[in-house]
Amino acid sequence: QQKVQQSPESLIVPEGGMASLNCTSSDRNVDYFWWYRQHSGKSPKMLMSIFSNGEKEEGRFTVHLNKASLHTSLHIRDSQPSDSALYLCAATDTNAYKVIFGKGTHLHVLP
């Protein structure tokens, strides 16, 4: 069973719209969450991280974390065609060397 579940698998939003991506861990030992972005044909690059309950904003990107439910979400406002990519959620606990990745959400922003 996948320990990090992401939804939806695919998402289409118009340019200028809001994209909302979800991620939940089934591992109660998880402490840290990351969001990575991977453009087609490229390698994943870390976009945002969140370790504490609440919200974190960086430009057009906002990430939320609810540690009780082990749920994180990424919101992209004013979406641009350049935001079209695979978004990977990752989770780990501070004592582990391993990071567990979800299968990702394919975001398509239509001009």
Added chain:
Amino acid sequence: EAAVTQSPRNKVAVTGGKVTLSCNQTNNHNNMYWYRQDTGHGLRLIHYSYGAGSTEKGDIPDGYKASRPSQENFSLILELATPSQTSVYFCASGERGAEQFFGPGTRLTVL
């Protein structure tokens, strides 16, 4: 910025042949990782290492060996390549509980 390089970038191998994928990092990170990425599966961890001389099994280690001869280098070895190992392979480095930095990837085709 962190630098992780991989070689070769593309490889075509024959079934039953030996394949070695190499990874080098100049970040002085203790931890290094090998993942494979397939459509519908996301990133799956094959082997990882927490320092020179160490290798640990990840989630899908069968059919793969790893070698970490130095802080900078981490290799993935397929002793007897099979068509099911056709995939894109990513190497990454990072510290425990922190962001991972990925190499550009190696596209392996086993015929």
